Structure formats: C-alpha cells, structure tokens
Amino acid sequence: MPRSMTGFARIEHKYSDYTLIWEVRSVNHRYLEMYLRLPEEFREIETALREVTRKKLQRGKVELSLHLQTEQGDDGQIGLDSERLQQLADACRRIGEQVPNCAPINPLEVLRFPGVQAAEGTDRDVLLQNALSHYEQTLDQLIEHRTREGAELAIFIEQRLDAIGQQVADVRTRLPEILRAQREKLLEKISALQIELDADRLEQEIVLLAQKADVDEELDRLDTHIQEVRRTLKQKNSLGRRLDFLMQELNREANTLSSKSIVSETTQAAVELKVLIEQMREQIQNIE
Numbered sequence: 001m002p003r004s005m006t007g008f009a010r011i012e013h014k015y016s017d018y019t020l021i022w023e024v025r026s027v028n029h030r031y032l033e034m035y036l037r038l039p040e041e042f043r044e045i046e047t048a049l050r051e052v053t054r055k056k057l058q059r060g061k062v063e064l065s066l067h068l069q070t071e072q073g074d075d076g077q078i079g080l081d082s083e084r085l086q087q088l089a090d091a092c093r094r095i096g097e098q099v100p101n102c103a104p105i106n107p108l109e110v111l112r113f114p115g116v117q118a119a120e121g122t123d124r125d126v127l128l129q130n131a132l133s134h135y136e137q138t139l140d141q142l143i144e145h146r147t148r149e150g151a152e153l154a155i156f157i158e159q160r161l162d163a164i165g166q167q168v169a170d171v172r173t174r175l176p177e178i179l180r181a182q183r184e185k186l187l188e189k190i191s192a193l194q195i196e197l198d199a200d201r202l203e204q205e206i207v208l209l210a211q212k213a214d215v216d217e218e219l220d221r222l223d224t225h226i227q228e229v230r231r232t233l234k235q236k237n238s239l240g241r242r243l244d245f246l247m248q249e250l251n252r253e254a255n256t257l258s259s260k261s262i263v264s265e266t267t268q269a270a271v272e273l274k275v276l277i278e279q280m281r282e283q284i285q286n287i288e
Contacts, residue, residue, distance in 0.1 A: 002157075002239050003288045004149035005029065005060035009141035013134050020131055021067040022138040026146070028286045029061035037065035045128050049135055056139055058238040059288045064138075066131060146288070153283050154233050157243075160276045161226050164250070167276075168222045171215065171257070171269050178263050215260050218253045222273075225250045240287040247281040 005028040012021045034053055036046055053062060096102050229246050232239055254277060258270035 001147070001236065002150040002154050002233055002243075003143070004146045004153060005240075005286055005288050006149060007142045007145035009138045009145060011134055011138040011141060013130070015130075017070065018127070019069040020134055021069065022064070022131075022135055023067075024062065024064045024135075024138050024142045026057075026060040026062045026142060029059060032057055032059055033061045035061075035063045037063075039066060039068050041124075042066055042068070042128065042131055045132050048132055052132075052136055052139065056143060057288070059240060064135070066135070150287065153287060156283055157229070157233065157280050160280045161229060164222065164273055164276050165226055167269050167273055168219050168226075171266060172219050174265065175215070178266065215257050215266070218257045218260070222250065222253045222257075225253065238288050240284060243284045243287060244281070247277055247284060250277045251281075 005026055008023075008025045010021070010023045012019060032054065034050055036049060038046065049064065053064075092105055225246055229243065229250075232242050232246065251274065254270050254273040257273065258267060261267040261270060
C-alpha cells in the first residue's frame, strides 16, 4: 500500500511541572531530509531523533519542532535555570563593557531565551527520555496520516489505470476495422488515379501499411505495465521511485502508439493515454 509524503501530527503531554508539545509535518521530497527546531536543553537527543526518523521514513522533507512549557510551582514561582541565567548575565555584562550606552535588559526577553526557564525538580534524563518517547508517538501519528492519504492516492491511480485499460481494449477491438478501412481507402485512391498496379506490388503495399499500423506489441506492453503498476501498489516498501519509472514506460508506449497512428481515432486514444499517465505521474510525485 503506498504512503503519501505529506502529513502532519501534533502530540501534547502534560506533566506536573512542564508540558511537552511535538509537531511534525512533512512534504514530498526526492530523499529524506530533516529540519529540527529544538530547545537548547534538548540538543543532545538530536542524533537519536534522526535515527528514529530514518528507521520509519524513507523519503520526504520532514520538519519537527519541540516546545517545552514550564509550569509555575505550587508557590506560584516560575522555575529558572540559575546557571543559564548567570551565563546570560555575564554575557550581557561583557557586552556592556564593549558597547557603550546599551539599552537595559528586558527581563521578559530573558525568560524567552532557550534554557532559562526550567522545570524545577525534574530529572534531566527523564525529561529527555520523555521527549524522545513522545516523538516516536508523534511520528507514528504522522505515518498514520501519510498512510491514509496514500490509500486515497492508490484509489486515484487505480481509476486512471482502469481508464487506460479501457482505451487499450478499445484500440485493440477497432484495429481490424481500421486496417480494412485503410485497405479500402488505398484501393479507392489507385482506382481514382486510373492506373494499373501489379497485384503483387499492391499486396506488398497493403502489407507494409498493415505493418505500420500494427500496434499489438504496444498494446500488449501497455497491458503489462498496467498490471505491474497494480502489483507495485500492493507492496509495502517505498514505491514512489518504481512507480515513477513505470510512468515513463507507459508514456513511451503511448508515444509509439501515437507515432504509428494512421487514423484520428488511434491518435485521440494516444492523447487520452498521455493525459491519464500525466495525471498519475503528478500524484506519484507525492508517494514515498
């Protein structure tokens, strides 16, 4: 079953003294590309987050962000990281020594600086482990979203495959009639010119015309590619690149069918095939 590369997931977990909020969104991309927005105190789990993502996703541009909201304690006090706060104070003091007439520090801006607010009484290792565990849950939610959208894409593709199969069947059914009509048209032209043609030469021309208009091989290959696309849609691994290759093969046969066309009906069928193949190709660009 195909899986879309487009999706969104959000999970919020509240604890007694802090809240973790994960948001993950993804769009289509040729490879797997990740962008992380993490509070400073969570930077050390970045490698683990990338490893988890690579295990579960093969393609797509994935943006993940974590928000940490600290809660006030029972006494109404906001938890602060004293060491981080002292580092900021020292940095501001050094800046003041180098740059005269600096504006005074805004305490509210200081609170927004990464790592200043802290969840008092919270074990750091537990905090990081909770963040990593909740990210996996968020990623699973994203995969569910992508799977649902992938199922809708599969239905869309199946509908176009049915339409392509119908076009192929119509051309195959009408092919003998087309050849007979072309034979009669050739005989009428010769008769109108009032010239005599050797019977063998006439038969040779008719055979050449039939060979030029013979598209049985192209129709057979189109049927084969349709079945291969359907088989691929049932697989569980990353399908996008294989489906994209099959669209190229379908398009090649449609082009050959068009080049061999000797009547407008076959030309119109080839054009319709190209339209349907392009519609599938556009959607396949979003399949993982």
